[in-house]
Amino acid sequence: MTLLGQFSLWLALFTALWGAGVAFAGRWKDRPDLTATVTRSTYGLCAALLVAALCLWKGLISHDFNIEYVAQYTSRNLPDSYVFAAFWAGQKGSLLFWATILSIFGAIAQTVTSRRHEALLPYVAGVTNVVVAFFVLTMLFSANPFERLAFTPEDGRGLNPQLQNPGMTIHPPMLYLGYISITIPFAFAIASLLSKRLDTGWIHAMRKWTILSWLFLSAGITLGMWWAYVELGWGGYWAWDPVENASLLPWLTMTAFLHSVMIQEKRGMLKRWNVGLVVASFLLSIFGTFITRSGVIASVHSFTQSSVGYFFLGFLLVAGILSFALLYARWPLLEPEARLESMASREAAFLFNNLAFVGIAFSVLWGTLFPIISEAVRGTKITVGPPFFNRVNVPLGLFLVALTGIGPLIAWRKASTENLRRQFIAPVVTGLIVLTVLLAAGIRNGWALTAWALAGFVVGTVGQEFWRGVRARHRMHGESAFVALSHLISRNRRRYGGYIVHLGIITYIVAFAGNAFKITREITLSPGESAEIRSPFGHVYQLTHLGVSQYPQLNRFVSAASLAVKKDGRSAGRITSEKRQHRDSFGRNTFEPSTEVGIRSNLQEDLYVVYAGSVEGTERATYAITVNPLVMWVWIGGGILIFGGLITMWPGGQAITSRRHSEVQAGYQAPLAGVGTGA
Amino acid sequence: MMRRDLLRRAALGATAIACGLRSATAQTPAPDSTAADPLFRPDLVQQRAAATASDNDPVVKDLEHRLKCTCGCNLDIYTCRTTDFTCAYSPALHKEVLELRAAGRGPEDVVAAFVSKYGEQILMAPPPRGFNLAGYLVPGAAVALAGTALAVVLVRRSRRMTFVAAAASTPEAPVSASPSAEDRERLRRALSRVQD
Numbered sequence: 001m002t003l004l005g006q007f008s009l010w011l012a013l014f015t016a017l018w019g020a021g022v023a024f025a026g027r028w029k030d031r032p033d034l035t036a037t038v039t040r041s042t043y044g045l046c047a048a049l050l051v052a053a054l055c056l057w058k059g060l061i062s063h064d065f066n067i068e069y070v071a072q073y074t075s076r077n078l079p080d081s082y083v084f085a086a087f088w089a090g091q092k093g094s095l096l097f098w099a100t101i102l103s104i105f106g107a108i109a110q111t112v113t114s115r116r117h118e119a120l121l122p123y124v125a126g127v128t129n130v131v132v133a134f135f136v137l138t139m140l141f142s143a144n145p146f147e148r149l150a151f152t153p154e155d156g157r158g159l160n161p162q163l164q165n166p167g168m169t170i171h172p173p174m175l176y177l178g179y180i181s182i183t184i185p186f187a188f189a190i191a192s193l194l195s196k197r198l199d200t201g202w203i204h205a206m207r208k209w210t211i212l213s214w215l216f217l218s219a220g221i222t223l224g225m226w227w228a229y230v231e232l233g234w235g236g237y238w239a240w241d242p243v244e245n246a247s248l249l250p251w252l253t254m255t256a257f258l259h260s261v262m263i264q265e266k267r268g269m270l271k272r273w274n275v276g277l278v279v280a281s282f283l284l285s286i287f288g289t290f291i292t293r294s295g296v297i298a299s300v301h302s303f304t305q306s307s308v309g310y311f312f313l314g315f316l317l318v319a320g321i322l323s324f325a326l327l328y329a330r331w332p333l334l335e336p337e338a339r340l341e342s343m344a345s346r347e348a349a350f351l352f353n354n355l356a357f358v359g360i361a362f363s364v365l366w367g368t369l370f371p372i373i374s375e376a377v378r379g380t381k382i383t384v385g386p387p388f389f390n391r392v393n394v395p396l397g398l399f400l401v402a403l404t405g406i407g408p409l410i411a412w413r414k415a416s417t418e419n420l421r422r423q424f425i426a427p428v429v430t431g432l433i434v435l436t437v438l439l440a441a442g443i444r445n446g447w448a449l450t451a452w453a454l455a456g457f458v459v460g461t462v463g464q465e466f467w468r469g470v471r472a473r474h475r476m477h478g479e480s481a482f483v484a485l486s487h488l489i490s491r492n493r494r495r496y497g498g499y500i501v502h503l504g505i506i507t508y509i510v511a512f513a514g515n516a517f518k519i520t521r522e523i524t525l526s527p528g529e530s531a532e533i534r535s536p537f538g539h540v541y542q543l544t545h546l547g548v549s550q551y552p553q554l555n556r557f558v559s560a561a562s563l564a565v566k567k568d569g570r571s572a573g574r575i576t577s578e579k580r581q582h583r584d585s586f587g588r589n590t591f592e593p594s595t596e597v598g599i600r601s602n603l604q605e606d607l608y609v610v611y612a613g614s615v616e617g618t619e620r621a622t623y624a625i626t627v628n629p630l631v632m633w634v635w636i637g638g639g640i641l642i643f644g645g646l647i648t649m650w651p652g653g654q655a656i657t658s659r660r661h662s663e664v665q666a667g668y669q670a671p672l673a674g675v676g677t678g679a
Numbered sequence: 680m681m682r683r684d685l686l687r688r689a690a691l692g693a694t695a696i697a698c699g700l701r702s703a704t705a706q707t708p709a710p711d712s713t714a715a716d717p718l719f720r721p722d723l724v725q726q727r728a729a730a731t732a733s734d735n736d737p738v739v740k741d742l743e744h745r746l747k748c749t750c751g752c753n754l755d756i757y758t759c760r761t762t763d764f765t766c767a768y769s770p771a772l773h774k775e776v777l778e779l780r781a782a783g784r785g786p787e788d789v790v791a792a793f794v795s796k797y798g799e800q801i802l803m804a805p806p807p808r809g810f811n812l813a814g815y816l817v818p819g820a821a822v823a824l825a826g827t828a829l830a831v832v833l834v835r836r837s838r839r840m841t842f843v844a845a846a847a848s849t850p851e852a853p854v855s856a857s858p859s860a861e862d863r864e865r866l867r868r869a870l871s872r873v874q875d
Contacts, residue, residue, distance in 0.1 A: 234754070234762040241753060342837045343830070351833070355825055363818030370805075370814045378810055383747050385755065385803035392818050414837075520740070522761065524729035526715045550719045559724045581723040592765040593725055612761065615729050617721030622730050624761040 002067060002146040005055030009136055009146070012048035012099070015041055016133035023126030027195070035122040039110045042125050045132060046103040053100045056093060056145050060086055066152040069093055069145045075158035076585035077555040082159050085169045088176065089159055091293060091308060092145035097173070098289075099135035101180045102128060109184050109209070117205040123191030124184070131183050138311045155584045158555070161594035164582075167227035175220030175247055179285040181213035182250055186282035186323075189275050193326045198333050200265055203274070207261070210278075211649040214258060215642060217251045222638030233595045233610045235520060235626035237634060240389040245368045246288030249361050253281040256357035259350050259407075266412065267347060268337025272327065273354070275334070279323045284361075286316050291368070342414035349407040356400040363392050398450055401509055404502050405431075405458035408465055423464075430460030451513040455506045462499045462506075469496070489647060497648030504641025507633050514630030524615060524622045525563075535627045537604050542566040546574070548611075548619045556580045561611035561621045565600065575600055577611035577623070606631045725765065733777055742776055742786050746793055747803050755803050 019041025026034030056069070060083050065071040073086040073093070088094045106128035110121055139145065159168075185206045192202035224247065225237035238244060257277040263270045294309025340347050367384050374382045409423040434456030438449055466485065469492075473484035489496040517536040525531060525545035533541045546562040559579040565572040575598035582590050598609040608626040615622060718724060733739060743757035750768040752759050756776070760769035779789045793801045805811040 232762065234758045236758075239754070340833055340836050343833045348833050351829055352826065355822060355829060359818065359822035359825070362821060366818050367814070374805070374810065374814070381798070381800040382805040382811070383753075383800050383803055384805065384814065385747065385753070387745065388804035388814065391804070392815060395819070396822060520761070522730035522734045524727075547716075548718060548724075550723070557720065557723050559718070559720070579724045589723075593723065595762075610761070613725035613727030614718055614721060615715075615727060617724075617726065618715040618717050620715035620729070622727040 001055050001058050001062075001064070002148060005052045005059075005146040006144075008048045008052035008055065009140055009144075012045055012052065012103070013133060013136045013140060015045045015048055016103075016129040016136060019045060020126045020129035020133060023122040023129065027122050027126075038122045038125045041129065042103070042107045042110050045129065046100075046107040049096070049100040049103045049132070049136075053087075053096060056096060057084070057087060059146075060084070063156070065154075065156050066148050067145075068147045068149050071149060071153050071156045073156070073159055075156040075555065075590070077583070078156075078159055079164075079554060081166075081169055082164055085163075085172075086159055088172050089163055089168070092139065092143040092147075094172070094176070095135055095139050095143055095308075096145050098176060098180055099132050099139070101177065102135070102183055103132050105181055105184055106132065106187075109187070113205055117201055119195055119197060120188060120191040120202060120205060123194045124187040127187035127190050128183055131187075134311075134315050138308055142307045142311055155586060158582060158584055158590045161556075161580060161582050161591050162231055165227060165231045167223060167231065171220060171223035171227050174216055174223055178213055178215075178217030178220045178247075179250070179288065181209060181216055182254070182282050182285045184209040185213065185278050189278040190323065190326065193275065193330045196330065196333060198271065198330065200268075203261055203264060208649050210254065210258060210261075211645060214251070214254045215645040215649070217247065217254065218641055218645065219638070221247050221251060222635070222641075225638075226635060229631070230597055230599065233597050233624075235518070235608050235610075235624075235628060236515070237631070240367075240386045242368050243288070243292050245364045245389075246284075246291045248364055249284040249288060250281045252357050252361040252364070253277050253284060256354045256361075257281065259357075260354050263347050263350055269340070269347065270351075271334040271336060272331065275327055276324075277354075277358075279320075279327065283316060283320050283323070284365075286312060286319065290316055344410060344415045344420060346407060346410045346412045346415075349403060349410050353400070353403045353407055356396060356403055360393060360396045360400065363396060364389070367392060394447060397509075398447075398454060401451070401454045401458060401506070404505065405454065405461040408461055408499070408502075426464050427457050427460030430463075431457030445516045448513040448516045451509055455510050455513075458502060458506045462502055465499055466496070490652075493647050493650055493652075497644050497646075497650075500644030500647060501641050502644075504637050504639075504644055507637030507640055511630045511633035511637060514628070514633070517629045519627040521625050522612070522622065523625060524620065526620045531625075533625060533627060535605055535607075536629050539568055539605075541572075541607060541627070542569075543575075543609075543623075543625065545621055545623075548614065548621060555584075556582045559611075559614075561623070563598070563609060563623070565607065572600065575607065575609045577609045579611055579613070601632050603632055605629045728770075733780070734773075736780075738786055739773075739776055739780060742780075742789055743773065745790060745803055746772065746776070747801055748772060749797065749801070 019038055022034045022041065023038045025031070026038065056067075058064075059067045059070050060074055061080075063070065063074065063076055069090060069092050070086075073089045074083050078086070086093065088097045106125065109124055109128070113121060113124075188202045188206035188209070192198055224244070228239070229235075229237040254277075257274060260270050260277065261274055264274050290309060290312035293312060340351075342348065367389050370384050370388075371382055374380060405427055409420075409427065411419055415423075431453045435449060435453035438452055443449060466488070469488040470481055470484040473479050473488055474481065477484070477487075479487060489500075519533065519536060521533060523531045523543070525543075527545055527547040530542055530544040533543065535541065542565070544564040544566075546564055548559055548561045550557070550559045552558070557580070559581075560576050561578075562574050562576045564574050577598040578596035579593045580596060581593045584590050595610055598611075600607040606626075606628040608628055610624040610626075612622040612624050614620065740757055743760075744755045746756045748754055748756050748759035748766065748769045749772065750759065750766045752766065754762065754769075756769050756772045759766050760773050775793075776789060779792055784792065790802070799805065805814060807815050
């Protein structure tokens with residue numbers, strides 16, 4: 001099986017190189033016969049990598065511990081779902097996963113792209129093939145998943161206990177899908193530059209890929225937060241770890257692109273900026289991979305250090321230099337078709353919005369790299385942790401939240417004073433009402449107050465947009481509110497889906513601000529003994545230690561400590577937190593004991609319990625208790641965001657067929673002019 | 680077969696009721712806190728000291744959030760010692776913090792003592808002085824600079840556009856106060872596209 005896998009990798013490498021060579025040479029030399037084979041090369045590449053992937057899965061499932069990767073990440077008693085997921089648990093398997101998925105995306109791009117954009121496809125195939133070739137090359141020369149051991153161990157080492165969580169089956173693939181799918185928009189951008197077809201065609205061709213990629217990244221990041229929260233036991237979901245930061249970077253630039261691309265579609269502006277953002281997003285996705293795999297920056301998420309980092313660094317530099325050189329060469333062809341007419345215009349708001357997104361991305365990148373910069377300049381190692389990132393990024397984030405509310409309120413091209421007054425009054429009043437209520441409730445934390453007041457302002461903006469749209473439909477078509485709302489969304493999916501995404505983001509912001517009121521406490525209790533904790537919402541939790549049970553379960557030995565919970569004097573059930581000592585199939589301990597958190601959630605707050613350990617080997621237990629306000633809203637926000645994103649990219653609705661039509665639409669300008677606002 | 684099944688279910692039910700009763704009674708009294716049964720396998724659980732009031736001291740917590748654990752986990756001392764219970768470093772560092780506090784040292788003194796012993800990298804965020812200021816100020820300064828430049832360009836352009844628009848509105852090309860029928864029709868079509 002490893003022979004077949006190995007052979008498939010080599011076949012994939014040659015197919016990818018052949019496909020890329022033929023794609024570029026065929027277009028260059030104007031040889032349609034050559035370019036005709038390119039699509040087939042992407043299918044062949046995909047087939048070869050699927051065979052390689054199946055070979056690795058076969059090795060994992062059949063416990064072929066002679067394969068180093070299988071022995072390193074699985075054991076005989078590892079539950080099946082984790083054996084399956086071990087495919088992407090380690091460096092080598094995840095590289096194969098990346099290459100395979102990218103080859104699938106590459107083949108799909110060739111199949112589903114409209115024939116109108118046929119001229120771009122050979123270059124698209126060429127670029128995706130080059131990226132796949134790089135991954136396969138890295139595997140073959142530095143991290144081969146089919147590498148065999150000189151002997152066959154009786155059992156494997158097993159999977160790291162922190163990876164033995166249902167999140168393992170979905171979070172890494174989702175994040176990988178996000179990273180990987182960025183290659184397709186990048187390929188379209190490079191294809192448009194190479195072919196000099198720099199109208200909005202390439203944007204229409206890859207728009208859904210961009211949203212798809214953004215959705216995968218959003219879902220992957222949210223699932224990562226959930227996993228960190230339920231598995232790691234520190235009572236939080238975001239620690240500004242370098243690898244977390246690396247996932248945020250392309251998300252920020254992609255989000256900036258999704259906004260600025262609207263200006264290109266409607267006004268023919270920001271062409272250079274948009275190409276630059278797509279290229280930057282791709283490079284940042286590779287940069288994230290470089291950080292995770294090189295060990296250049298210490299992170300809890302890092303894979304084992306290996307020479308793979310040098311491959312990624314080299315690829316990053318070459319891809320960056322070539323891409324920006326190509327952009328520079330095509331610079332004169334990317335002249336804007338219109339100029340900004342006013343500071344008080346939606347275009348200007350979007351520009352500032354892009355500035356904020358890219359500014360935050362730069363700030364996160366700067367903070368992530370600052371320890372290296374500092375060491376290089378001063379020779380002194382420093383740590384850049386959450387206090388630094390919070391201090392630098394929170395103000396920028398709040399500026400961005402404000403822009404989220406401001407952008408949709410301003411008309412395209414130029415807004416009049418009357419228009420601004422009419423648009424802003426309700427959202428500003430909403431924000432002020434929220435602020436007043438919170439101050440009256442006794443909240444004095446400045447950052448939280450600002451965040452929640454701005455959230456109120458944005459909700460006011462979005463609510464007003466929906467309200468006016470529904471009211472207009474009701475007047476024009478006599479539809480009921482519900483029917484008008486559903487028609488409004490279904491016929492303007494991109495716009496109203498986008499507003500729903502904004503609501504998702506605001507839900508996140510509201511939840512993040514709740515962190516300022518987190519309470520943590522360590523307690524030690526004997527069985528029957530109780531402790532009380534007062535939550536930020538004023539609830540009193542009485543926690544009574546019930547005892548510790550110990551029993552074997554699956555591939556581990558469990559010590560479960562339970563607390564009976566009373567909330568405001570009324571029974572609220574039981575919370576159990578566990579210590580798990582994982583074992584191999586021979587009963588030998590693998591890894592250090594790990595912790596399973598006990599969580600009781602509601603819309604207000606989470607009671608988060610961690611069994612820290614036993615006192616003197618008895619049932620007397622030490623617990624770390626955290627009361628986390630508003631955490632559930634993080635997951636709800638993620639759901640809203642994904643829902644909005646799906647609406648935005650769902651097929652059908654009102655398609656933007658050409659920029660000429662879009663110019664006529666001009667957002668809200670026409671309706672406002674119609675009511676005599678002077679806009 | 681049916682009788683055996685019935686007996687099994689009855690036994691399970693009785694066990695469940697007994698468990699429920701046990702848990703109900705366990706909640707009520709507060710027994711002698713030193714009387715705790717030994718664990719069946721104490722070797723498979725981390726051993727911890729009993730939590731004390733100083734462990735929950737807000738000053739100590741705040742201090743430990745500012746100081747990094749030296750085990751290589753990238754976490755602060757407080758988070759590491761209340762999360763990674765296999766770490767031997769964070770409890771020792773916590774003990775150091777408590778000892779310094781017990782010796783009457785103020786929070787800044789404790790931080791200074793840690794920096795002099797472990798170096799600047801013991802801090803979770805670099806002190807904002809010297810070269811470190813670049814770390815704090817560069818992102819904000821870059822955004823502010825870019826924002827100002829953007830605003831200046833936009834203002835200039837909008838002025839130029841106003842000038843061009845004013846120059847274009849000559850007597851030969853008067854702007855009609857009321858839209859023509861053709862314009863009305865275009866507006867109606869545009870509105871229906873927006874709303875539909």
